[in-house]
Amino acid sequence: MTEGTTTYREAMREAIREAMRRDERVFLMGEDVGAYGGCFAVSLGLLEEFGPERVRDTPLSEAAFVGAGIGAALGGMRPIVEVMTVNFSLLALDQILNNAATLLHMSGGQLNVPLVIRMTTGAGRQLAAQHSHSLEGWYAHIPGLKILAPATLEDARGMLWPALEDPDPVLIFEHGSLYNLSGVPRPGPVDISHAALRRSGKHVTLIGYGGTAGKTLSAADALAAEGIEADVIDLRILRPLDDATVMESVSRTHHVVIVDEGWRSGGLSAEISARIAEQAFYQLDAPIARVCTTEIPIPYARHLEEAAIPQVPAIVTAAREAVAS
Amino acid sequence: MTEGTTTYREAMREAIREAMRRDERVFLMGEDVGAYGGCFAVSLGLLEEFGPERVRDTPLSEAAFVGAGIGAALGGMRPIVEVMTVNFSLLALDQILNNAATLLHMSGGQLNVPLVIRMTTGAGRQLAAQHSHSLEGWYAHIPGLKILAPATLEDARGMLWPALEDPDPVLIFEHGSLYNLSGVPRPGPVDISHAALRRSGKHVTLIGYGGTAGKTLSAADALAAEGIEADVIDLRILRPLDDATVMESVSRTHHVVIVDEGWRSGGLSAEISARIAEQAFYQLDAPIARVCTTEIPIPYARHLEEAAIPQVPAIVTAAREAVAS
Amino acid sequence: MVSKGRPRASQHSELLRQMLRIRRFEERCVELYSSEKIRGFMHLYIGEEAVAAGVCQALTPDDAVVSTYREHGHALARGVPATAIMAEMYGKAAGCSRGRGGSMHLYDAARGFYGGSAIVGGGLPLAVGLALADRFQGRNRVTTCFFGDGAMAEGAFHECLNLAALWGLPVLFACENNLYAMGTALAKTHAQTDLALRAAGYGIAAWPVDGMDAPAVAQAAARATESIRAGAGPHFLELRTYRFRAHSMYDPERYRDKAEVERWKKRDPIDTLIARMTAAQELTGDDLAMLEKEIVEEIDRAVAFAEQAPIEPVEDLTRFVYSEIPPSGGTMPARRAEAAS
Amino acid sequence: MVSKGRPRASQHSELLRQMLRIRRFEERCVELYSSEKIRGFMHLYIGEEAVAAGVCQALTPDDAVVSTYREHGHALARGVPATAIMAEMYGKAAGCSRGRGGSMHLYDAARGFYGGSAIVGGGLPLAVGLALADRFQGRNRVTTCFFGDGAMAEGAFHECLNLAALWGLPVLFACENNLYAMGTALAKTHAQTDLALRAAGYGIAAWPVDGMDAPAVAQAAARATESIRAGAGPHFLELRTYRFRAHSMYDPERYRDKAEVERWKKRDPIDTLIARMTAAQELTGDDLAMLEKEIVEEIDRAVAFAEQAPIEPVEDLTRFVYSEIPPSGGTMPARRAEAAS
Ligand SMILES: Cc1ncc(C[n+]2csc(CCOP(=O)(O)OP(=O)(O)O)c2C)c(N)n1
Ligand SMILES: Cc1ncc(C[n+]2csc(CCOP(=O)(O)OP(=O)(O)O)c2C)c(N)n1
Ligand SMILES: [Mg+2]
Ligand SMILES: [Mg+2]
Secondary structure, eight states, X not given: OOTTOEEHXXXXXXXXXXXXXXXXXXXXXXXXXXXXXXXTSTTTTHHHHHHHHHEEEOOSOHHHHHHHHHHHHHTTOEEEEEEEEHHHHGGGHHIIIIIITXXXXXXXXXXXXXXXXXXXXXXXXXXXXXXXXXXXHHHTTSTTOEEEOOOXXXXXXXXXXXXXXXXXXXXXEEETTSTTOEEOOOOSOXXXXXXXXXXXXXXXXXXXXXXXXXXHHHHHHHHHHTTOOEEEEEOOEEESOOHHHHHHHHHHHOOEEEEEEEESTTSHHHHHHHXXXXXXXXXXXXXXXXXXXXXXXXXSSHHHHHHHSOOHHHHHHHHHHHHXX | OOTTOEEHHHHXXXXXXXXXXXXXXXXXXXXXXXXXXXXXXXXXXXXXXXXXXXXXXXXXXXHHHHHHHHHHHHTTOEEEEEEEXXXXXXXXXXXXXXXXXXXXXXXXXXXXXXXXXXXXXXXXXXXXGGGOOOOHHHHTTSTTOEEEOOOSHHHHHHSHHHHHXXXXXXXXXXXXXXXXXXXXXXXXXXXXXXXXXXXXXXXXXXXXXXXXXXXXXXXHHHHHHTTOOXXXXXXXXXXXXXXXXXXXXXXXXXXXXXEEEEESTTSHHHHHHHHHXXXXXXXXXXXXXXXXXXXXXXXXXXXXXXXXXXXXXXXHHHHHHXXXX | OOOTTSXXXXXXXXXXXXXXXXXXXXXXXXXXXXXXXXXXXXXXOTTOHHHHHHHHHTOOTTOXXXXXXXXXXXXXXXXXXXXXXXXXXTTOTTSTTTTSSGGGOOOBGGGTEEEEESSTTTTHHHHHHHHHHHHHHTOOOOEEEEEETGGGGSHHHHHHHHHHHHHTOOEEEEEEEOSEETTEEHHHHOSSOOHHHHHHTTTSEEEEEETTOHHHHHHHHHHHHHHIIIIIOOXXXXXXXXXXXXXXXXXXXXXXXXXXXXXXXXXXXXHHHHHHHHHTXXXXXXXXXXXXXXXXXXXXXXXXXXXXXXXXXXXXXXXXXXXSSOOOSSSOOOOHHHHTO | OOXXXXXXXXXXXXHHHHHHHHHHHHHHHHHHHHTTSSOSOOOOOTTOHHHHHHHHHTOOTTOEEEEESSOHHHHHHHTXXXXXXXXXXXTOTTSTTTTSXXXXXXXXXXXXXXXXXXXXXXXXXXXXXXXXXXXXXXXXXXXXXXXXXXXXXXXXXXXXXXXXXXXXXXXXXXEEEOSEETTEEHHHHOXXXXXXXXXXXXXXXXXXXXXXXXXXXXXXXXXXXXHIIXXXXXXXXXXXXXXXXXXXXXXXXXXXXXXXXXXXXXXXXXXXXHHHHHHTTSOOHHHHHHHHHHHHHHHHHHHHHHHHSOOOOGGGTTTTSSXXXXXXXXXXXXXXXXXXX
């Protein structure tokens, strides 16, 4: 194992640790973040370092502890609320939409909510319908929120601090399949405002994020073998979307494939497609293609789940067809 | 007042009354549907006719009574659950998404949920941010649900019965601005599977639904005065979408304006735009235009609220520009 | 707040003044609603004034208040200027929420008034969180959360009482039991209608109070807040009161009979206190006339202010969706939120 | 169900048989999980068998059961065939949910087994609704809802207990208090840890039961269900038990010490009943050996069945999102859902 190697899980943990050391107003709150060490072991060891007040286990009360995070932010703290998984966040959605995202406006600018909510998202681990939702793109519909989807070690390590610095509520979605991602993170600053061009090519633009960012890169490798050079964009921030990066790429490649683990209809892929059709319509040489999750509750059986969510071969085929047409 | 004149409110009430007379398994449950007569007076008089068992007032417990509606449907009833407004439905979203929409699949086809959930939706009455959401298009993202948006007297009167006949969960969104709509409903069958072409024209397709259906028709009148003939589509069913009707129109007009009271980013307007770009790309002579609600929590002040939601002049302008380009 | 030193008479006259301000303010609101100066949903507090007046008398300027959509009384008693409230209901830029909130969303960060929630029970978690922030920052303040009997049926009530009790947070849960949730009577909402008993089930101090008796409310609130400040954790008061008017401006009141309303009106908290003060020679007819005069003038000023106040320019429509203070690159942002408390 | 007539001995041996089936079945599941035949989340019931065996013994074939993600024991005790359960965990088409549910979502409509919910507390409203449907249709059945101590902190618990109590619905709330919600100890979840007392606060009959004593659970469940059938409305049983294994297959159990686990293992519900039956000469060594043999054979058959069962064709991926029975134009649809009860 080379010097400086880390995992996505450890990078996220380091980011939390650093923030808590750096600012006493920061605390971590959620189900089993303390004694258990975090459902996905992200907060392992933090209870020992910071104690039960700042690494705060909560009862199974999503609405109350997410809302309490909003209140604590209003009271001058900088809470990091962990909702174990996006599947359970629906129980707190009223607090997120009607309070966190809305208070600043309803109060005429008096009450900003400097809150960070972290949650695990995504399918791919045979956890079945109620534990496999990919709703980060759905959350991106809500004005007043910022939505982040770290897909790299650098973003896992670097996005939390600017999120905590942000005066408004920021939701961070960690795809469950990424925690064991490992490598040596590249140094350098991390912003929470721009999409990233992960690879450059002139024939087609592949757009992914979170759980699909890696798959788009693998697809680009496969396409390169066929002589198709792909621009690969990792959106990173799902709200507000960085249109400039997308349009710049489309204006060079004239072909687009959007890859989204969310359900197709009304998913984030639709918004990206609509914006391209609005802002780069005359740049398009072919219809915009979308590779999304089949519109079904995610099934348990491995072969069914694999068939339901976006996979590399489907991305490759979609890109091939886009370029061909 | 001419013979047979009725209002949207009365039409909805008649639909409920008829269903309850016709099928003993049908009952109405929700906050203040009984003694109060319904927050918007839709169920006025039904308690007197059917009694407190079948016109059932519930405590302020959205998650419990919506979930109880799901359970009652599993138990052989045909519940009509009224969630006073869409704003409060977020408290029941977990039950709707993780149970109502998912049980049939998770159980391998054993448990269907013949449930109808009615709710008021929309802005325009100066009720401010927490009482003005338009989330029906957002709900349309969820597989397993059917989403209806009656915009006419005929649909208010006719959609409930087929919704109750449907073996799966159906959500009916009633726009708050429509209850006082009055006129003489045209007789004839009502389906819950097709969009409706409300007006024909060859220059541009205006697509609306629910609260924006009427505005698109008004815009079409204004455009006609300028010599621009618009096809006006009322989507009626937001999930599953009737693509055929939309594509047929686009293939004739080659210009599209989508009008949606939902927030723009990630709203239903995005999905419709994406589908047109996928299925009718080569038919388009201009970028697809979207007239949506500004991405802010809806403000109370009348002039601000009016400026925030789609209005006829904006639709007219968008159509004019689409046709011009 | 109720300082033992302070003479009872002055406490009573302050309670009377606050109740009358609320009553007259809302009576004027009704007129303004008919003349369409005020729009949207408007929920009147008339009949329940003793609750806001009594509870707020026990609070210090540092304390925090979380309210509901029936909040004119809470806001006025908390000291939010009538001018700013009225301008808000007119939808003017000078309103306490810059015209964006209206009757259901009054805010005044400087006075720790965290505003009205139009989602029943939606304010409860905020109150728990505000109290948690105080614990972290060593601020000895009380966060008072007002909510109704109907709100107690919501899951949020259960989660928040448990959380506040579990963590021993300084929250005063002020339940305004006016016997109805819109048109649904208490017994149709709760299997167990003794609400104080229910709250006590979470292991916190809870008791019922005659919510039509302002001094009784003030005493109970003083006792509760002193105990909370002393570190005894959350307290719950069931304030038994009654709404004299309709639930909102659109309610035909089919669910209760006039006789019941009339019976309660005989216990009007304002008349009751006036009678008691008069009997105790704490108040003369002239005092009362003077008080009424001051209040009418205050409300006239508020209306005049709201009438002439400018509206928010439409160009500012999209402000306040995200903060205008840019995140301070590298260093932590200033403690804006604290300025609010 | 426990019929007064039925000899105690046969009741005991049935309880023993069910507990052993659950224990051996799950022990086999652990092996199959290591060999990756079973995937996803898997939550073991080992140590808690007396609860499922005892409660289900009090139910009739017509009754309904709503379960959790920790449901192997509930499903087996309810009579869902081990073959169908095992095939489900293998993700096969012959599984009781056609491979779509897995360990957390076992269903058997024909046996009134309304399946596992992986959203804590998510099954409670369904149980209330099933009971409401029975009330409407004049069916005298009991709906049993299993849930944990942690689930009681969720708002849904509060809303559902109030609703069931308010409407007097035939629901048996079976709270499996195993002292932990994942790694969170009872006292860190609830301000008031006497769970039966909390439930009684809604005005329903509620009492604690030794959840390690199968006959005691069976007796309590019999008493509760008889009372519910007699129209006394919802009942609540706090079944005090303990989870011998990790929360799920991924849990390193940092939150409790081995000694505590060992203490509880001394109260193993199976060993306890065997000892008692042996002492009472209700069970011989041969009986036990025979019983173990039958159970091993049953589980072997289940594994063999699952191994050879075909998988669902990928072409059927999108089935069961919407019903395949077309709505019957004009007339009402057949009572499909009832066939399920
Ligand atoms: C979550 C939610 N459900 C329903 C409503 C509609 N609603 C507004 S006020 C109200 C009654 C609340 O009663 P209570 O809590 O007793 O307060 P009160 O109005 O009596 O002061 C209802 C049902 C709402 N605003 N929020
Ligand atoms: C709403 C929700 N929040 C969190 C989780 C994650 N989770 C699964 S089981 C569990 C603990 C539940 O404890 P308890 O109710 O006592 O049941 P037990 O596991 O002890 O049987 C948690 C937190 C979940 N599945 N659903
Ligand atoms: Mg009330
Ligand atoms: Mg437990």
